[in-house]
Amino acid sequence: MSRLPHATPVNADAPGAAEKLLGIVRQTVLELRPHAAEGAPIGLHSVLDRDLGLDSLARVELWSRIEREFDVRLPEALFATADTPHDLLEALRAQAGVAVERARVAVPARVAGDEQAHAPEQAQTLMQVLDWHVRRHPQRCHVRLLGDGDEAEAIGYLALQQGATAVAAGLQQRGLEAGQRVALMLPTGRDFLFGFFGILLAGGVPVPIYPPMRLSQIEDHLRRQAAILENAGASMLITVSEARLLARLLKPQVPSLREILGVAELAADGDRLRAVPRRADDLAFLQYTSGSTGQPKGVMVSHANLLANLRAMGTALRVSGEDVFVSWLPMYHDMGLIGAWFGSLYYGFELVLMSPLAFLARPARWLRAIHQYGGTLSAAPNFAYELCLSKLEARELEGLDLSRWRLVLNGAEPVNPDTLQRFAERFAAYGLSPTAVTPVYGLAEGTLGVAFPALGRGPRVDWVRREAFQASGRAQPVEPGSPDALRFVCCGQPLPGHQLRVVDEQGVELPERTEGHVQFKGPSTTAGYFANPQESARVRHGPWLDSLDLGYMAGGELYLSGRAKDLIIRGGRNIYPYDVETAVGNLPGLRKGCVAVFGSGDAASGSERLVVLAETHEQDAEARRGLRLAINRVALDLTGVPPDDIVLAPPHSVLKTSSGKIRRAASRELYERGEVGRPRRAVWRQLLRLGRAALRAQAGRLGRALGALCYAGYFWALLLGIASLTWLAVALMPRRSWCRRLVRRASRGFLHLVGVPLQVSGLGQLRLPEVRVLVANHASYLDGLVLCAVLPPSFAFVAKRELAGQFVAGRFLRRLGTCFVERFDPQRSAADAEALGAALQAGQSLVFFPEGTLSREPGLQAFRMGAFVLAARADVPLLPVALGGTRMVLRDGQWYPHRGAVRVEFCGQLLADGPEWLDAIALRDKARALLLQRLDEPDRLRLAG
Structure with a gap:
């Protein structure tokens, strides 16, 4: 929440408005990104992300402060287009004299049920699912697209099929052959829906990749997507018109890429569609994880995988055609694509769809849409619920009714138990049932859902003894509220027809309440990664797939405790530390190989903070400021988000193993204790102490493994x-x-x-x-x-x-x-x-x-x-x-x-x-x-x- 003093609203055309705006920006940067504010000149032409480190979540705070101080309502499109304070000032001037329209309280609209409540249980492909609905209720509303205003565009099942058929015919006319991959880089909207199904109807394999957050980032963004396009062997790219010219620069980097097209162009060129037979085990699409991946991993999702997961999730969540799903989740993300869109398509319930930018610009719109359309289902990562808790004022929630919202699904990133409790408590006043809050677990390799808790129970949090868990991985229960305890959120039981197990390093299944690697199997499990047999073999263990997550089982339910390989999830995006460490380590003025990138829990946002810890000999204040700006730019180019904190530390601050590998977890602990850069013991003493600790840990693991083996014998x-x-x-x-x-x-x-x-x-x-x-x-x-x-x-x-x-x-x-x-x-x-x-x-x-x-x-x-x-x-x-x-x-x-x-x-x-x-x-x-x-x-x- 802003700590700016409330003042009389200032007109954007009045003298001093620019200084007023820059003061708000400076105060926001100082509070949220202190490393970027240190000695940085903040002017009207400073770039918000590259120069000031303000990512999408930080912009939410900046927007709310500007609207409050200037008493205006900024257009939501500005969230995607504004790059500098000057852009914001121009938008403020355009709003001068426009009365502020407060959020209107709408009466919830009940959604009419369908006389045929059952789902297409015999369908074997996604196209057959659509055909089933078109035959039974062609005009029934499938998706309501919410724009910037109050108007909603309704798309029925027949309209979806007709629009997709036109795109499919255009693709075939341009030479698309069965099984070829087509990348889809489009924002949430009608074009994405028609484009995705058009690729399927033409016999192709859609490859959804995320569009640039802001149009000014298109060039950098496309450069990051080249590795994915090359790995997928994409023959065509369907994207927005603004990106098509720059996207042509990718052709030399992606030899397979023949065409860069728009949906309208394809539909206009389409003629007659040639039917392409598809089977259940054919690829439905490739799901690439977002963020910096080094070696892209495209999860192969077949139609059989997809329908098995939808049916299992529907059974676990007891969904029906009477449900209404309200979603702002990106369509390139599996939770938005599969959970929201394909879930609504299979079971025939209505999907109310809004842009992720609309939510980030105004989180209240999400809750208002749930109120207005009688939403019963919605899902989001943990940070979204924190955003609603920290950014929404009581006046924005007046008249809100959330009583029909029966499943508040929290997943896609680590779930904070405090967030669950505070969200349930605050919105109980608006009719939300405390048992509706439901943490879930899933991942792309399992198509989407893997484990869901029992319905109507509410969140379950396990309190365990910290010392025993950190020393031996034993989750020994302690009384709730114990000061020296760890808390883990229950993710529930495996979906019907699926299985979970927890194993040690040797693949031996562990008893309950013992931490290990979480593995899963079932009809939703992917066959592997596209054109990446090495990674596929690494995670495959017979019929089981390694999730690369750590956790334990208790009472037949899964509790996640961490992630293997130090993966960072920042605002729903996966970030792989090694890529950023390598790039940052190549900057002049930093010690090469002495950079640690890690995630640090942030209670305020409910997400993870991206921290870059880099060693340098530089002492000059101006030179250090330049290093921070350079690190910020490199990290932004690689990951799409700026670091939350950049720590320039003296030599030997980044902890390493005896073989020279970065010890990210240990470096994170040092950072969180505030001990980075403090005078330390002599190097030989540190090495001796670290060596002893490593030997003790290794001896403990070996001892436990040997003891278990002897006991079995x-x-x-x-x-x-x-x-x-x-x-x-x-x-x-x-x-x-x-x-x-x-x-x-x-x-x-x-x-x-x-x-x-x-x-x-x-x-x-x-x-x-x-x-x-x-x-x-x-x-x-x-x-x-x-x-x-x-x-x-x-x-x-x-x-x-x-x-x-x-x-x-x-x-x-x-x-x-x-x-x-x-x-x-x-x-x-x-x-x-x-x-x-x-x-x-x-x-x-x-x-x-x-x-x-x-x-x-x-x-x-x-x-x-x-x-x-x-x-x-x-x-x-x-x-x-x-x-x-x-x-x-x-x-x-x-x-x-x-x-x-x-x-x-x-x-x-x-x-x-x-x-x-x-x-x-x-x-x-x-x-x-x-x-x-x-x-x-x-x-x-x-x-x-």
């Missing part, structure tokens, strides 16, 4: 030894009761020897000599062993008949009195069911795993009906048993055990209301509900929709 050797002796003894013992008692003791002894404590509750319910049916969740191969260790010898297990024919397992199970059931032959299955009923009548209690199988994924799966039908017909009590912790000790598909406690809880007994099928179903549902109450795992049935 001990676990399996002990299991093999005890199992062999137990099998032999069971084979020789004459009485079944003796066999069961021996197995019980052997199981308890094994768990004790491998350090797996048993926590049992409710066992007293088994003391009555009553026949009953037990049903337990099935999470691990240890489940049977655990139940053998706990249950009295009067219980018999029910197992699949395939095991009966095995020499080792079958003989052992038969000696224990196991009952076998056929799963595939109906006749044999019915006979087995009769045998189970007879066993109950004879006084034999039975144990079932009604899920029938197990999975590495957390969650209670669907139940088979056998146990419940049997209990209902025999009129015997059914006792659910909750097994917790076994999945953590030994997960399916991961033969690497971990130490951990196992919990066995016997829930209350249940009785069926009668012997009928519906009574058995009701009994099943009661048992599931009881187990879900006691398990720290999700309901897989609910996740599956």
Whole structure:
């Protein structure tokens, strides 16, 4: 918030208006970019970003101060065109005498529903999705484009198809062949929508890249995009008319680039479209990450990937045609392109679309649009919510109604728990439900969404012990509010049909609450990066893909803790430090190879601050100011955003490893402690101290890895030894009761020897000599062993008949009195069911795993009906048993055990209301509900929709 004193509004034509304006600019630069203000002459012709370091977020603050002090409302287009204070002064003069129009309170417009609420579930490509909607409701509004004023342009499904068809015909007429890539560098608007679908209909592959924020930056911007165009092998570039002349300079750098065109030109030249057949596994588009990438990585998104992700997200978020999505997100970003546009296209809900510049110029417009159009869905990075908290005054929010906004999705950059809480608290007064605030996790390599939390719960924040987490990666819970604690936001469970895991450096899956590399797999996962097999192989681990994020799992949900490779996310843009460090290090006056670029959390903006730490011998104040300006220009050229802070430090300030690599995380800690440039110990002492710390950390990692390996060897050797002796003894013992008692003791002894404590509750319910049916969740191969260790010898297990024919397992199970059931032959299955009923009548209690199988994924799966039908017909009590912790000790598909406690809880007994099928179903549902109450795992049935 501005700290300028409130004064009488000044007319822009009045004497002193220019000085007044420059005073506002100077004060803003001094507060937000002090390194740029140090000794810098700020004049009417100073360039806002290059000379003064004012990026898009800083301009938001400058705009609000100018409007308040001059009592004007600046045109939103000025946000993209103004480069100097002189441009701002001219705009102020043009506004002289124009009355300030305050934001009008509009009545929310309810969006009419569609009689056909279902989605195109059989569609295999994005084009088939559009065809499906055109056949059913061609005139229905698909997108409302908001301009600078209050007017909105409605685009229906048929209009989208017709506009795209004209563009597609024009592309084919100019020689576009199936599978060729076409780059799309257009701002949010009708041309982008028609252009993207036109490329698809013509048989091409769209490559959306972000347009320049300001037209004055076109030349620099195009130079940064050349690497992406070359990697994609783009044959054509569709862009705005202002960029076409300069874009022609790219042709020598991009040999594949033949044409640079506009949408209107293509549509005018179009004739008849030639249909191009497309399949589900064909590329839908290439998604390049924004920012400086060094080696561009274009994520290959197929139509199958895209539709699988849309369907999974729709199931998780329970979207329907009645929803309304209000978005200002850029169309070149996956959250805006897929989450907003393609999500609305697939499910048929209305998309209210505004320019990112409109939001940055006036954040209140976003909330006003949600109010006016009855928005139920919207998404943004964390910085956008912070912007609404810090820049919007109460008068701008008068009459605002956010009561229909049911999902406030926060993603695309690190989520700040304070932002979540403060946004919910402030806008509760305007009808926003506190449970609507929803942090989510996704990335381009997963198409978009990867993990979403349960709906209606609100944000969940995990407080963990700082020392334990930083030392060993163990997320040990502490009481909320603990002063020495770290906080991590829950991103939820993997989408239906998708899986998440956390692994160590060797790819071994880690137990819950242990930090490691987050990996994912599922039908939305990309096949890799376009024309970049090395990077594709680096992140691919069998069916799993490495997200390059760090995190841990707890209760089956993901908590992100950081990012690998020191990636910086600044205002939703990815910045890779190495590129900036190399370029800055080449500047004369700086020590080459002694530059560290890192992100530092900024509580004020809710985003990350881009910090450049560079070593220099220079002491002269004027020369140091010149170095800062040069660093600012280089960083701006490479990343599109100026640094938030530039620190010129004496030699040996940038920390390095013993091999000379920049230690960005350690340098960031030094910066955040304010210790950069302070006198230090002798170099040999520093090296010795750093070496000791590195050795301790490495020794700790090696020790933990060696300990885990030794434990796994001990676990399996002990299991093999005890199992062999137990099998032999069971084979020789004459009485079944003796066999069961021996197995019980052997199981308890094994768990004790491998350090797996048993926590049992409710066992007293088994003391009555009553026949009953037990049903337990099935999470691990240890489940049977655990139940053998706990249950009295009067219980018999029910197992699949395939095991009966095995020499080792079958003989052992038969000696224990196991009952076998056929799963595939109906006749044999019915006979087995009769045998189970007879066993109950004879006084034999039975144990079932009604899920029938197990999975590495957390969650209670669907139940088979056998146990419940049997209990209902025999009129015997059914006792659910909750097994917790076994999945953590030994997960399916991961033969690497971990130490951990196992919990066995016997829930209350249940009785069926009668012997009928519906009574058995009701009994099943009661048992599931009881187990879900006691398990720290999700309901897989609910996740599956």
